[in-house]
Amino acid sequence: MAAIFKYPGVYIQEQSALHHSVSDLPTSVPAFIGYTEKALKNGESLLNIPTKIRSFAEYVNFFGVGFNAKFDILDLLSNDSGIPIKVKSGKKVLDYVPNHKAYMFASIKLFYDNGGKDCYIVSVGTYGDASSVTVEADDLLGTKIVNGNILEGGLNVLKNYVEPTIIVIPDAVNLASVQCCQVYQRVLSHCFEMENRFAVLDIHNGFQKGMAGHATNDIITNFRAQIGTQNLKFGAVYYPWLEAIIDRSEPTFQNINLPLGELKQLLPENRANAIIDEHLKINDITADINQNLHLALLTASLTYKDIIKTIKVLKNRIPPCGAIAGIYVATDNNRGVWKAPAGVSVNSVIKPTVHLSSTEQELLNVDAVSGKSINAINYFTGRGTLVWGARTLAGNSYEYRYISVHRTILHVKKSIKTGLKPFVFEPNNTNTWVAVKNMISNYLNALWRDGALVGSQPEKAYFVRVGLGQTMTAQDILEGNMIVSVGVALIKPAEFIVFKIIQNMQDS
Structure with a gap:
């Protein structure tokens, strides 16, 4: 409707240069x-x-x-999810303590x-x-x-x-x-x-x-x-x-769910056993002392070293x-x-x-x-x-x-659905239908140019239909339904690439 001016003068009218468009919504959040x-x-x-x-x-x-998980050393037959290791008493399996993952x-x-x-x-x-x-x-x-x-x-x-x-x-x-x-x-x-x-x-x-x-x-x-x-x-x-x-953190014997005395029974190296015995005599244990024990055991025991390496793999x-x-x-x-x-x-x-x-x-x-x-x-x-x-x-x-096909479909549907929201309560007539068709067509054309759709020409890659006699009946319009039909030809991955070799037999 034209504005009604009531007295002579200069009037400023702001006109929007923007048209409704389908925004390309984020696909990967x-x-x-x-x-x-x-x-x-x-x-x-x-x-x-x-x-x-x-x-x-x-x-x-x-x-x-x-x-900061801990790990059990278990009998081999009692666990099928851990990693086998070899200790003094034979083969065992190393695995997470329950509820430590x-x-x-x-x-x-x-x-x-x-x-x-x-x-x-x-x-x-x-x-x-x-x-x-x-x-x-x-x-x-x-x-x-x-x-x-x-x-x-x-x-x-x-x-x-x-x-x-x-x-x-x-x-x-x-x-x-x-x-x-x-x-x-x-x-x-x-x-x-x-x-x-x-x-x-x-x-x-x-x-x-x-x-x-x-x-x-x-x-x-x-x-x-x-x-x-x-x-x-x-x-x-x-x-x-x-x-x-x-x-990349370095696990130590403190990540093994065993007292030092029991861990000692698993290590066949005498030098490692002696190191643990000396450690157990210390009354005031500090973090530095524990770290020194860990380093000493790494040097003295290949078995201990293998246990620590296996813990790293599990973590x-x-x-x-x-x-x-x-x-x-x-x-x-x-x-x-x-x-x-x-x-x-x-x-x-x-x-x-x-x-x-x-x-x-x-x-x-x-x-x-x-x-x-x-x-x-x-x-x-x-x-x-x-x-x-x-x-x-x-x-x-x-x-x-x-x-890729289904995620593209989800993306297209959501983007178009969001783009159509401004048309709610607009007149369900030819002007609105043309605006809707142009908006969706522009969006799909951009997808086609980006390589999302198959077809040498836009009309072969997608279609947009809306209107009386195309997608709607008179009853649809009476009931307030605007029905838009959109078709897209999506690209699919070349999952199976087949090449043929033909040997051309010629007479000598």
């Missing part, structure tokens, strides 16, 4: 859920409050460092080492100076009941935040196998409900050799059986775990989810969300805990029965440790088989 040393910012508690950080230094400042700190370090940037941290519990870390599914999910009320936190509290697009729960693997997969099921359901999120998952006990369907109690078979069948396109799982270079045996989340971020920023986050090296890693043959990778990548694809991480001579899989858990789905 992970949210990490787990246990931290502390959860404080400026003296205020951050417990169960999603907190955005921008660097590893910020994480350490607000959430502290890793848990917490993977949040190491996962965040791997995240930033592999290209991570902004992320959210949800601390569901702190260990501080505690003697153990008790991981509970209710903590991680935010379903814990305190005084008859649900303690809002964990995964549930992220429903109130729109920015996170990737969910990572490193400590879920510290639950029992069934519980771990139950947590993952809830995560996949959460991603489905939020419509813009994708889960990065680990295999429970994924440091062990998997048979991919050849054994009934195999870790791969168990995972596929326990993960369920719902919302599989909203997540991807990676195997095996990684032997990383994260914890750096880490599920890959943090590194993978970092690779997602780096790939999105460098190439785009439509580029498969695979074929790239994993930083700060010595090697995967399990080496996979081509046949084993094949059984992981494609499972004809369940269709639940598992992405391999493998070592390649001359190339290092590479992510060698790009599939969602819905491996048999033609539309949502690939991580």
Whole structure:
């Protein structure tokens, strides 16, 4: 409507030069859920409050460092998750003391080492100076009941935040196998409900050799059986775990869950036994004295040295989810969300805990029965440790088989949905339809020019339809519904490259 002027003079009218547009929303902002040393910012508690950080230094400042774990030396037959060692009495196995594993700190370090940037941290519990870390599914999910009320936190509290697009729960693997997969099921359901999120998952006990369907109690078979069948396109799982270079601290005999007198019985070297005997005679033990004992035992006992070396390996045996989340971020920023986050090296890693043959990778990548694809991480001579899989858990789905395809769809849907919000309550007429079509077309054209869509011409890469007789009936308009139909032709990774060699036979 034209302005009504009531007296002569000069009038200034501000006219907006901006038109409605679809903003390209962030695609890679992970949210990490787990246990931290502390959860404080400026003296205020951050417990169960999603907190955005921008660097590893910020994480350490607000959430502290890793848990100072201890390790048991056990009979070989009583443990199948530790690492065998040889002591005076024969073969034993070295493993974490129960409730001494917490993977949040190491996962965040791997995240930033592999290209991570902004992320959210949800601390569901702190260990501080505690003697153990008790991981509970209710903590991680935010379903814990305190005084008859649900303690809002964990995964549930992220429903109130729109920015996170990737969910990572490193400590879920510290639950029992069934519980771990139950947590993952809830995560996949959460991603489905939020419509813009994708889960990065680990295999429970994924440091062990998997048979991919050849054994009934195999870790791969168990995972596929326990993960369920719902919302599989909203997540991807990676195997095996990684032997990383994260914890560079030097463990000592104080990290071994044995009194010195019992440790002495495991060391065959007489010189080491004598050193321990002398140490036990000292009344006032200081940190320096303990450190001197550690250094002396390293020199006097190859057995002790091997125990310490094995502890280092265990402390750096880490599920890959943090590194993978970092690779997602780096790939999105460098190439785009439509580029498969695979074929790239994993930083700060010595090697995967399990080496996979081509046949084993094949059984992981494609499972004809369940269709639940598992992405391999493998070592390649001359190339290092590479992510060698790009599939969602819905491996048999033609539309949502690939991580990059589904994440691009999630990104496009969320961006267009956000861009359409200013049109709520606008007249449902031709002018609005033209504006909507132009806005979405401009956005998709930009994606096409960036290489996200297939097609030599824009009209072959996407379409946008809106209008009476196209997407709506007169009844739709009467009911206040504006229906927009959008089609996109997404690029897919060249997962299988086939080349043919033809020998041209000529008469001599």
